[in-house]
Amino acid sequence: MSDRLAAIVAAIAMAALFAPGAALGAEEITPPDILVKNVTLEVVEIIGRDKDIQTGDRRKVVALIETKVVPHFNFTAMTAGAVGTNWGKANAEQKARLTDEFRTLMVRTYASSIAAYRNQKFDFRPLRARPTDTDVTVHVRVLQSGAEPVKIDYDMEKTARGWKVWDVRVADISLTANYRTEFANIVRESGIDGLIRTLEAKNRSGERPATTAAAEKKK
Amino acid sequence: MRARALAAALVLALAAGCATTNGDPRDPLEGFNRSMYAFNEAFDDAIGKPVATAYQSVLPDPVRTWVRNFFANIADLFIGLNNLLQAKFEDGLTDWARFTFNTTIGIVGINDVASEIGLEKHNEDFGQTFGRWGAPDGAYLVWPFFGPSTVRDTAGGLLDLYFDPVRRHDPVDARNFSIVLRATGQRADLLDASRILEEAALDKYVFQRDAYLQRRRGLIYDGNPPRESSSRRRDAPRAESAPEAPAVPPEAPQPRAEAPIIETAAAPDSPARVRVVFEPRMPANYPAVLAAERARP
Numbered sequence: 001m002s003d004r005l006a007a008i009v010a011a012i013a014m015a016a017l018f019a020p021g022a023a024l025g026a027e028e029i030t031p032p033d034i035l036v037k038n039v040t041l042e043v044v045e046i047i048g049r050d051k052d053i054q055t056g057d058r059r060k061v062v063a064l065i066e067t068k069v070v071p072h073f074n075f076t077a078m079t080a081g082a083v084g085t086n087w088g089k090a091n092a093e094q095k096a097r098l099t100d101e102f103r104t105l106m107v108r109t110y111a112s113s114i115a116a117y118r119n120q121k122f123d124f125r126p127l128r129a130r131p132t133d134t135d136v137t138v139h140v141r142v143l144q145s146g147a148e149p150v151k152i153d154y155d156m157e158k159t160a161r162g163w164k165v166w167d168v169r170v171a172d173i174s175l176t177a178n179y180r181t182e183f184a185n186i187v188r189e190s191g192i193d194g195l196i197r198t199l200e201a202k203n204r205s206g207e208r209p210a211t212t213a214a215a216e217k218k219k
Numbered sequence: 220m221r222a223r224a225l226a227a228a229l230v231l232a233l234a235a236g237c238a239t240t241n242g243d244p245r246d247p248l249e250g251f252n253r254s255m256y257a258f259n260e261a262f263d264d265a266i267g268k269p270v271a272t273a274y275q276s277v278l279p280d281p282v283r284t285w286v287r288n289f290f291a292n293i294a295d296l297f298i299g300l301n302n303l304l305q306a307k308f309e310d311g312l313t314d315w316a317r318f319t320f321n322t323t324i325g326i327v328g329i330n331d332v333a334s335e336i337g338l339e340k341h342n343e344d345f346g347q348t349f350g351r352w353g354a355p356d357g358a359y360l361v362w363p364f365f366g367p368s369t370v371r372d373t374a375g376g377l378l379d380l381y382f383d384p385v386r387r388h389d390p391v392d393a394r395n396f397s398i399v400l401r402a403t404g405q406r407a408d409l410l411d412a413s414r415i416l417e418e419a420a421l422d423k424y425v426f427q428r429d430a431y432l433q434r435r436r437g438l439i440y441d442g443n444p445p446r447e448s449s450s451r452r453r454d455a456p457r458a459e460s461a462p463e464a465p466a467v468p469p470e471a472p473q474p475r476a477e478a479p480i481i482e483t484a485a486a487p488d489s490p491a492r493v494r495v496v497f498e499p500r501m502p503a504n505y506p507a508v509l510a511a512e513r514a515r516p
Binding site: 105108112113116143149173174178180182186202 | 331334411414
C-alpha cells in the first residue's frame, strides 16, 4: 500500500516538475493491466476496511466509485456503443445528456455489484498485447468455489490521459451490447429524447431505498 | 388439482402478456415469451425469491457451499462427457479427475478440493455441444420454470434433463428432496445477480434475453468469442445508411473457421445477413403458440 502511495506521490511530483514545457510523449502512462489490477485491489481493500460500506451505505459506495473507478472510464464511448446506430441522430446536447444519464446508471449498477462482493479472489491474467497497441482487452477472473471462474474483460483504449475503459464484459456479456437492443427499441418508439427521459426516470426511481425498489414491480 | 391450478396460472399469464413485440429477428415468439417471462416472474416473486432468501438466511455460508459443491460435483460427470463430445479431451479428463478427487478426498463432493489444486471447473452442457457442432441458436424461447432458452438449448436441455443423475436417483423422496434443494441453492446463488438485473435493466425481459444470448455464445466459444467488428460504435456511425433497419442485434455470430456457413459472403452489418443468421426454427409447440397469439386482443 505505502509502496503504491509512494509511487503515486512520486508520479505526481514528476508530473508537476515536468508538465510545463515537457514533451507529452515522455510522460509515463500506467499500462492497462497494471491499472486494472491497482484499481481493483484498491477498491477491494477499501471495501474490506470500511464498515459503512459493508453494512450497505450506498452514498459511500457511490463516492468510492466516483473517485476511484469512474476516472478510468470513457463514458462517451460506452454510451455511443450502447446507443449504437442511433448515436449519429443525436445532437451534441443530447449526446451529453445521454452520456450523463448512462454514466449514472453504470455507477449505480456498479454499486450493486460491489454490494454483492463476498471476498472472492481475483486472478489477473497476463496482458497479451504489443507495446505499440492502443486498443487492448484486460482479462480478470473472479474465482469461486463450486463454480467456474467468472470472467471480467475490460476493453481499453490508450488516450493522452491514460488508458480508458470503453466496454466491460462480464461472463462474456458486453454491457454496451446488452443495452443496444433496449435503447434501439425506445428510440424507435419515442426518439432520442424519449430515451433520455426513460433513463432519467430509471435513475430517479433508484434513489429510494433498495427495499422498496424490490417491492415495487412495474408489471 | 395442482396441475389444473398451474394451467390456469399459465393461461392467465398468457392473457396478461403484453403485446409489445419489436420484431427482433432472434425473437419471433416475443409475445409468447413475454407471457412466460411474466409467469416466471410472478412465480419467482411468490415462491422462488422468498424460499431462496429464507434458505440463505437460515443456512450458514459453509453449509450452502457444501450443497453447491455437492451438486456441482455430480454435474462434472456430464460436463466431462460434453467436453469429450466437443473433442476437448484435456478438459474432459480434467472434469473427470475433478469428480474423482472431489468425490473421495472432497467427501462426496462437498469440498471442491480439485479447484484448490488447480483443476478448474468448466461449464458445459448438451446445448453448448450442439452449438460447437455448428447448430445455430434458433428462436429465443422462455419456458415456464426453466426460463430463457433457445431452440437449440431446449434440445440440449432435454438431453441434460434426461441424463441428470439427480433426477435418476432411485428413492423418489430423496430424489425430490435433492431436486428442490438444488433448485433452491441455485436460486439463492442468483439473488445478487437478480438484484443487479433489477438495477441495470430498463426492460428486464430484453435485458435478460440479450444477456442470455450473449452468455451462451461466450460459453460455446469457451470465453473466446470472436470479437465483433460492430461491437464498437463511435461518433461516426457506419450503419446510418439503413435507418429503418431493425436494431442490429449485438449478437450477429461470426461464422466460425471450422464450420463455414453461407452468410460469410454478406457484408458484416447488412440486415440481410442478420435475417439469414436468425432464421427462426419452428418449435414443437408452434401451433399452440399461434393459437395463443390469435386469442389475444
